[in-house]
Amino acid sequence: MERFTKQIEVDKKKRTFVFTRMENTNGVKFFITSVDENKKPIAFSLRIGKEDTWKLQPGALRWLYDIEEELAEAITDTQLT
Numbered sequence: 095m096e097r098f099t100k101q102i103e104v105d106k107k108k109r110t111f112v113f114t115r116m117e118n119t120n121g122v123k124f125f126i127t128s129v130d131e132n133k134k135p136i137a138f139s140l141r142i143g144k145e146d147t148w149k150l151q152p153g154a155l156r157w158l159y160d161i162e163e164e165l166a167e168a169i170t171d172t173q174l175t
Contacts, residue, residue, distance in 0.1 A: 100168040102161055105131070113168065124148070124169055130155075140165060 096115040101108045111128045123141040130136050138158060143149035148166035150158055158165070 098168075098172050102164045102168070104157070104161060111165070111168070113172070123151075126165065140169065 097112065099110055099112050101110050103109075109128055111126050114125045114127075116123055116125055121142065123139050125137065125139045127135065127137045136155065138154045139151045140148040140162075141151055148162075148169050150162050150165075
């Protein structure tokens with residue numbers, strides 16, 4: 095398990111996201127934690143999708159789709175894949 099953090103702008107405010115790489119028989123995914131605008135903890139994951147791009151897993155909060163590309167870039171930039 096490897097871990098890294100990345101600050102990403104959400105609604106003009108920087109938020110810290112903690113990425114944890116996990117691998118099992120289903121492949122590699124990143125479990126990600128942060129806090130929402132009310133400081134409530136949130137957790138979600140990204141898995142490699144079609145065309146080798148990282149995609150949010152079903153059930154993610156709607157506002158996360160607005161930053162899905164930035165989350166995917168954070169994973170790609172760290173080269174932990």
